[in-house]
Amino acid sequence: MARQTETLPAEAEPGVIDIRSADTIQFSTFYFGRHLFGLPIEEIIEINRALDVTPVPLAPDYVEGVVNLRGQILTAIHLGRRIGLSIEEEDDSRYNNVITGNREEPICLIVQRIGDVMAIPRNQIEPPPDLISGVDVEYVRNVCKLPENLLIILDGKALEAPPNAN
Amino acid sequence: MGMDEDILKDFLAESKENLERLDQEFVELEQEPDNAELIKSIFRTIHTIKGTSGFFGFTTLEGIAHFAEDILSKLRDGVAEVNEEITTVLLQSVDYIKAILASLEQTGKEPDDVVYLDFIVDLRNFAEKVANGSVGAANDTAPAEASESNTGGENASKAEPVQETSEEKAADQPEDTKQEDNKEPETTGKAEEQKTAPKAPPAPKPKKRAPTTPAPTTHLTETHVRVDVHLLDKLMNLAGELVLSRNRMAQIATQLDDADLLTANQRMSLVVTELQEQIMKTRMQPVGNVFNKFPRIVRDLAKSAQKQIQLQIKGAETELDRSIIEVIKDPLTHMVRNSIDHGVEPPDIRVQKGKPQVGTLIMKAYHEGGQVIIEIQDDGAGMDPEKLREKAVEKGIISPDQATSLSDREALMLIFQPGFSTAEKVTNISGRGVGMDVVKTNIEKLGGTVELKSEVNVGTTVRIKIPLTLAIIPALIVRAAGQRYAIPQVNLVELVCLSPEAQKKDVQVIGNSEFYRLRGQILPLVRLKKILGAGMELASEQDEEDNKASMNIVVLNSGDRQFGLVVDAINDSEEIVVKPLGKHLKHISCYAGTTLMGDGRVALILDIVGIASTLNLRAEDSLHETKMVAESRTAEEERQFLLLFSVDPSECFALPLALVNRLDKIPASRIEHVGSREVVQYRGKSMPVIRLENYLPISPLSEQEEYHLIVFNFNNKDVAFLVSQIEDSVDIVIDVEEETFRQEGILGSAIIKDKTTLFIDIYQILQMYDPDFLRQEQDGSPINARILMAEDSAFYRNLLHSYISAEGYEIITAEDGQQAWELLQTEEVDLVMTDIEMPRMNGLKLAQKIRGNAKFEKLPILAVTSLSGEEDKNKAMEAGVDEYLPKLDRDQVLTAVKNLLKSREIKEAA
Missing domain, CATH: 3.40.50.2300 (Response regulator)
Incomplete structure (x- = not known):
C-alpha cells in the first residue's frame, strides 16, 4: 500500500552540501546520556518533540513503541537501548524524536536533548575506534574528535535494519 | 427525425462501449486464439454495428464492418486461425470504425475521406485472402512476410500512415507515406508496434486536415478514466485520516455540547461518510473479474481430466475490494481444481450412479451481512469422512485414537491440514500435497473463513466468507494494562462479564490455564495481559486484585476453535483503518496491524489467529478437547473429561474434572500440622489437605519440595488432595471396570493411555476423612427417605x-x-x-x-x-x-x- 510519503517534508537536494562546502559534512546532533551523536543532515527527515509513544508488548527490547506522525505510523526506536547504552545513563528528561531513514518507512529515533547542526570538515572524520565505552560499535560509522567531546556518527542503515538482518 | 436522432445517439453510445471492449477482447484473443466464445462475442459486436449502420445508411461504416465480419466468420467457422496479422487488420478496422463514429458524433455525417475507401478495398482484399486460405490457414506465416504479401505495396503505404499519425505525428505530412514505402522493414516494425499498442486512437482525418482542424478523435468522449491504483490507495488513506479527524471532532463536539457545532459536525460527518463510501467504491471491482477466468480453466481442466463439466457462474456482479480480488484468485483456482479433479466423477461413473453425464460446477457470489460469500459447489462424489480419517491416520496427521473421536464434520476439516491430499493418485491438476491448508491460511489472512459441506455421492460445497474490504474494518476496542487494543469484529462471538462470585463458581484453574463454563461448554481463558505481559511485570498482588474485580471475557473465534480473552475493560466498537506495522514489529504474531484512535494515539490491532497459536500446548489440547466435549454431548456414549494425576509415579488416578475447583502448587514448607491433620493457608483461609495414601492402599507420597494440590469446594468449604504430579487432562469414553479393585474410596478402574487408572471416589474419601465434612446443615429433612x-x-x-x-x-x-x-x-x-x-x-x-x-x-x-x-x-x-x-x-x-x-x-x- 502506498504510504503517505508526501506528508513528509521534501527530500533534501543531494547536491546541497557540496555546494556549500566540498570539504565539510553537516551533522544533526543529539545527546543520549553523556554521549553526543550525529547523523548526516540529509538523512534526517524531521525532528519532533515528544510524540506520544504507544508501547508494543512483545516487541524487541530496543523498540519503544509506535508513534503517529500525521497519519503515518512509525516504529519508535530507543536509541539508548538500540546501541546498548547502559541503563543508568538514561535520565527521565523529556525525549525528542528524530525521524530518519527511508521515506517509504522512516523510523522514529528516541533521543534525549537535541544539539546543534555541526559542519565537520571531512578530514576530521575518522573511522570508529575498536571500542567506545557503553556503545555497540556496530551502529557507529565514524567518529569525530571535538574540542570538548567525541561526536559519534551513527550508521543510519544499521539503526533501522530489522532484527533478522542483524 | 427526433426519433432517428435518439436512435443514433443510442447507437453511438452502445457502439462506443462495445468497441472499448473489443480492444480488450482482441488482445485476449491473441493470447487465446482458440477461444470460440471470444470470437463469437467480437463477431456479434461487429455484426451489430454493420446492421445498424446499414439501417442509417452509413455506407463506409457498413463496408468496413461487413468485411471485418467476413474475416471473423472465417475464424469462427474454423476456416482460418487467429494470427497476429489478422488481429492487426481487425484492430485497424476497429480504429477506423471508431474514427467514423467520432465523426458521426461530431458532424452527424460519415467523413468523406478517401482513406476510408482505400481501407475498405484493402480490407476486402484481405478478407478474400483469408477466405481462400492464403492467410491464417498456415500457422507460421511470418509477420514480415504477411505484411508484405497482404498489405504490401501501395496498400501498405495507405494503411501505415494512419498508424503513424495516430501515434505521434498528427501534423506530419504525406512525405511519410513515400518514406515508409521505401523502408519496408520499418513498416513491419510499425506493424508490430501497432499490435502491442492496439489502443492508440486512430486519426485518419488529421492526416489530411491536420493543419486546419484539431483531431476530432479527441471528442470520442469517455465516461471512464483510468486511474493509477496507487492514487486510489492514497485517496483511501486520506479518507481514512479524514474519518479519524471526524471521530475526534465528534468527541470534542459532544464534550463542548454546543448546538451549532454539533449540527455542523453532524453535517460534516455525513459528508465524510459519503466520501469514504464513494472512495471505497473506486476500489471495488466485480468478482466477475476473477470468475470470468474460470470458464476457460474449467474447460481445460475438465478436458485433461477427461470429465464433462458445465460451469455456472452466479452473482459475478458482486463487488469486492480490489486487493481482496487479487488474493482470492489463487485459492479459488485451487478449489475449482480440487472440485474437478477429486470431486466430479468421470462420465461413465456418473451414469452408473444415475447422475447426468455432465457434472455441474457452480461458482456463486453474493453479499450477506456485510460480507461476501463465495460458494463453489459441485455435484460430484463428495467426501467420505471415513476415508478422510483413514487417510489422515495413514499420513500421520492424527493418531487412530483421535481419528475415531472426530465427528464427521471435523473429519471433513482434515483436508485443511497441511500435507493432506484426498486424490487416490496424484495427477497433474492437483493432489501434490500442497493445497487446502494454503487456501485456508490465505482466506483466514483476509479475515475470512472457509466452511465445507459434503455428502457422499451428492457433492461438495465450499463456502468462503470474506470481508468486503480490508482497509476499514469494524473492531471492538478493549483495554489491557492501560493500553487500547482493537479486536476485529469478524473474530468476535460474544462478550461475557463475570462478577467475582460467578468467577469463583464458574472459572476453573487447571495448572496455568483457566477455563470458564459457558452454557455447559468449557471455554479456555487467556488473559490478554499475560500474553502481552512479557514487557510489563505483573505482580502477584495485581493478580489477586484481578480476582476481586469483575472479569470481562471477549469470546473469540479463531477459525475452528473458540476461546475467551480476558481484558481489563471493553470500550466500544469502532470502524478502524488498518495500517501495517513496521518491519521491526511485523514478525510479532499477536498483531495484525495498527490503527489510529480518535484522539490521534496509536492502538494495536490484535491478530486473533496469531494469539490462538501462541497459546501453550496444554491449553491448545484442552481447546481441542473442549470442542470434543461440546460435540459429544449429543453423542450416545457418555464422555468424561478426566483429570489424571499420580501420588506415586507408578500409580495413576483419575477424577472427573468437573468436580475439581482448581489446581495449584505449594512448597512443602507451607504445609502446617494442626492436631493430626494437615492444612495450608490458601486464599486467606486454612484449607485441609488430604493425603490419599491415608485412606487408600496405595504407595505413599514421596518427599517433594513442591506438591500439587487438587482443590475442591463443597458446601462452600475448600479441601484439597495432596498429590505429586498432575499428569494430564483427557476426554474419553470410559468403560469403568468395577470388579478388579473393589475397595472403599475407589469407584473402579479403566485403561487410560495404556495405564491402569483408578477412579477416586472423592466423596467416600471425604467421608473417611471427616464424616461431617460433607453433611449439609440439617433442618429436619427426612433422612430415612x-x-x-x-x-x-x-x-x-x-x-x-x-x-x-x-x-x-x-x-x-x-x-x-x-x-x-x-x-x-x-x-x-x-x-x-x-x-x-x-x-x-x-x-x-x-x-x-x-x-x-x-x-x-x-x-x-x-x-x-x-x-x-x-x-x-x-x-x-x-x-x-x-x-x-x-x-x-x-x-x-x-x-x-x-x-x-x-x-x-x-x-x-x-
Missing part, C-alpha cells in the same frame, strides 16, 4: 451412590429405565433420580411412564444428566421431570433432593 436411582453407567452410579448415601439416604439402584420401572412396582420409594440417556428405556420415557400412572402422581423425579442444553432440559420438563441437573454437581443435586422430598411431604399433607 428411599431413593430409586436409574443410571446405566457404573461409574456415575457409584459416584452418585457414594455422595447421596453419605447424606444418609437409602438408595436402590437400577441399570436402566426398564429396571427402574419394574422396581417401582414392588418397592416403596420417596424419590426417583434418573439419568436421561439409558438403554432399553431412557429417562424421558421413564418419567412419562411414572407421570402416566396415578399411583405415582406425587412422586418427585429428579433428572441428572451430562446433557446440559436448554432444549434437552425442556424435553425433560415436558416429560414430567421436576428438576433437571448436571450429575456432577453434588451440592445442587443434594439440595434438589432435599427440596423435592420436602415439597412431597407438603403435598402429601395437603
